[in-house]
Amino acid sequence: MKKAVLLCIMFILLFISLFPMLSMFYTSVIPSGTLTKVVKERYINDFETKYASYLKRKVKGDSISLRNESPSSTTSLAVNGRVELLTDKLDVRVAKYIEFWVKGSGSFSAEIIDAFGGKYAENFTAQPEWKKFTIKQNEIKDIDLRYISKLAFDFEGGKEFLLDDVKLVYRFPTLLNYVNVLKEDMFSRYILNSLIVSVIVVVGNLIFSTMVGYAFARRRFWGKKILFSLVLSTMMIPTQVTIIPVFMLMKQFGWIDTYLALTIPMLVTPFNIFLLKQYVEQLPVELEEAAYVDGASTLQIVFKIIFPLSKPSLAVMGINTFISTWNDLFYPLVVTNSREMRTAQVGLAMYQKLNQIDWPRLMAASSIIGLPVIIMFLIFQKQIISGVTKGAVKG
Amino acid sequence: MGKKRKIKYNFETLLLLSPFLIIFLIFGAFPIIFSFFISFTDYSGLSPKFNLVGLTNYIHAFKDSIFLTALKNTFIFVIGTIPFTTVFALLLALIINSRFLPLKDVFKAGFFLPSVISTVVISTMWMYLYSADGFFNKMVELFGSQPLPTSWLAHVKTALLSIMIMDVWAAVGYYTILFLAGLQSIPEELYEAARIDGAGRKALFSKITMPLLKPTLYFVIAINTIRSFQIFSEVFTMTGGGPMNSTQTIVHYLYIVGFRNFEMGYASAIGYILVFIVLIITLIQGRLLRSEVI
Incomplete structure (x- = not known):
């Protein structure tokens, strides 16, 4: 009983804790609207207007009039011959199909025309009573789906047809938001930058921290204690204090807006040195001594003996370094200028300042930036959590 | 050891240390000293010329109404969040650590997940929840109150x-x-011994758990204080310090002053004021928590 209540409470708390993330992922796959109001369809025209002038702006045809009957509401459009519905650069990629209702007897064709004059047509046969027709989006060929400027209906001559409820039915769930964000908003570039930077920084830390950690753990040298306490004390100094001279240095070196600026200062960090030193100190010294007697050089000892032995610690370090590099905003924000060199975090922070109305798209963008670390966390939970208890993931 | 071998030994040590020494000297030690120096100048970052201005930047900070607002907001943020974070985290850790709870690993991982996600991503999803037609406004509406006309x-x-x-x-x-790690480091034998002596649940908690958790508590509060004083990404992503500087914080203002207004001397002074504040506060906290006050 007690167990069940406790479990219930914890699941509710867990849900609250994960709710913002779940709502982000959910919103990223809705075609339009928000969490509480998902828009699943969009009317191109339902002809529910009393104003002929309004109709004239949206609908072009030689012989058209409004009629008081409809499959869903009150009025529909009566057409003789051809009618064109202007759609003003409609993006139909997000649509599953285009739907419309027709009443009349005879055949007709529906045409989809893009802004560049491309045309796709399909033939239908209408019935004397109202019937729903659809054009599937994935069957539409040879036109630019992003910019549809009009829909045209060519009805068999001499007869009157009724047309109503022309609408787009959206695909739900859709991955289009992700496609848009990656293709049109340079997010693939931001992610590539972040990947390059994070991988270089991780590799640098793996190699250099082993070297330096080993030196601090095993070698005797002058000023070792002072140097090590200096290392520890710089851990306490926040980036914000050093950022201005670092920025000036980068400017002097001409490294602003390059991978050099984004990686070099991060290649070996005090915290990782500390981690490796602690680990190497508790390794048995006999193996090194044996290797030394066999004539191995210092570098061989470091990379052939210490490095493999430190694997558990290096794994924790590598994963946590990757995550903190991937997640960093302040430093890359300062040392990059151009869009091309932005990292994922900088890209997202800048992007959301411009795109606060299109929530599904913005949520797709933030999902893409969040997913790599979420996936890493799901795989490497143990290492990440043990890294936390040894120090800190977030700076 | 022969002289030659000693030279070789020292050379190799230097070789091992060199990547760190170079990066540390250039991007660690030098900037710390240099930013202290430029905090006494009117260096702009745009032209290489600058004048020594003494303490002007530091005095200016305490006359600058935006900086004072930023300082006030940062203190409100620190004082307003840390007690809640600490208490919630401690309670969660106690529940997860309890013998009655199954699926411990699931809860551990589930509650930890938000911490690996970047602040920018977290801020973006919360902006969505806070927006005019967002989740929080819908909740307010559901409970019969008037939702805010714009984003929170x-x-x-x-x-x-x-x-x-x-x-x-x-x-x-x-x-x-962190609390869980602290709790798990308390040896089970202590509890068993106390139980044998007839100690109740309350006594176990106040006489064993809390005293032994004190170092963890101190560590948690200290790093949370340091981290909270440096709040930047949330503000940069969500509000840019607005509306009307109501979310301006020290580090965000440092960024604006240094990289938007190009007053790098002044920005460096702000950085050192921040370090000084954090240093004093963590020292006071250390004293309080080590004494028997709490």
Whole structure:
């Protein structure tokens, strides 16, 4: 009983804790609207207007009039011959199909025309009573789906047809938001930058921290204690204090807006040195001594003996370094200028300042930036959590 | 050891240390000293010329109304979030550590997950929840109150509070894990011995758990204080310091002063004021927590 209540409470708390993330992922796959109001369809025209002038702006045809009957509401459009519905650069990629209702007897064709004059047509046969027709989006060929400027209906001559409820039915769930964000908003570039930077920084830390950690753990040298306490004390100094001279240095070196600026200062960090030193100190010294007697050089000892032995610690370090590099905003924000060199975090922070109305798209963008670390966390939970208890993931 | 071998030995040590020494000297030690120096100049960052201006930047900071607002907001943020984060994290850790709870690993991982996600991503999803047609406004409407006409982040009264609520949510899991590690380091034998002596649950908690958890508690509060004083990404992403500087914080203002207004001398002074404040506060905390006051 007690167990069940406790479990219930914890699941509710867990849900609250994960709710913002779940709502982000959910919103990223809705075609339009928000969490509480998902828009699943969009009317191109339902002809529910009393104003002929309004109709004239949206609908072009030689012989058209409004009629008081409809499959869903009150009025529909009566057409003789051809009618064109202007759609003003409609993006139909997000649509599953285009739907419309027709009443009349005879055949007709529906045409989809893009802004560049491309045309796709399909033939239908209408019935004397109202019937729903659809054009599937994935069957539409040879036109630019992003910019549809009009829909045209060519009805068999001499007869009157009724047309109503022309609408787009959206695909739900859709991955289009992700496609848009990656293709049109340079997010693939931001992610590539972040990947390059994070991988270089991780590799640098793996190699250099082993070297330096080993030196601090095993070698005797002058000023070792002072140097090590200096290392520890710089851990306490926040980036914000050093950022201005670092920025000036980068400017002097001409490294602003390059991978050099984004990686070099991060290649070996005090915290990782500390981690490796602690680990190497508790390794048995006999193996090194044996290797030394066999004539191995210092570098061989470091990379052939210490490095493999430190694997558990290096794994924790590598994963946590990757995550903190991937997640960093302040430093890359300062040392990059151009869009091309932005990292994922900088890209997202800048992007959301411009795109606060299109929530599904913005949520797709933030999902893409969040997913790599979420996936890493799901795989490497143990290492990440043990890294936390040894120090800190977030700076 | 022969002289030659000694030279070789020292040379190799230097070789091992060199990547660190070079990076540390150039990007670690030098900037710390140099930024202290330029905090006494009117260096702009645009032209290489500068004049020594003494303490002007430091004096200016305490006359600058935006800096004072930033200072006030940062203190409100720190004082308003840390107690909640600490208490929630401690409670969660105690529940997860309890013998009655199954699926411990699931909860551990689930609550920790928000801590690995970047602040920018977290801020973006919370901006969505806080927006005019977002989740929080819908909840307010559901309970019969008048929702805010715009985003919660666009109001002087609610903006900072909104960021604080988000921060508590985002930080709790991380400190839960730290508390859990602290709890698990308390030897089980202590509890057993106390139980044999007839100690009740309350006594176990106040006489064993709390005293032995004190170092963890101190560590949690100290790193949370240091981290909270440096709040930047949330503000940069969500509000840019607005509306009307109601969410301006020290580090965000440092960024604006240094990289938007190009007053790098002044920005460096702000950086050192921050270090000084954090140093003093962590020292006071250390004293308080080590004494028997709490």
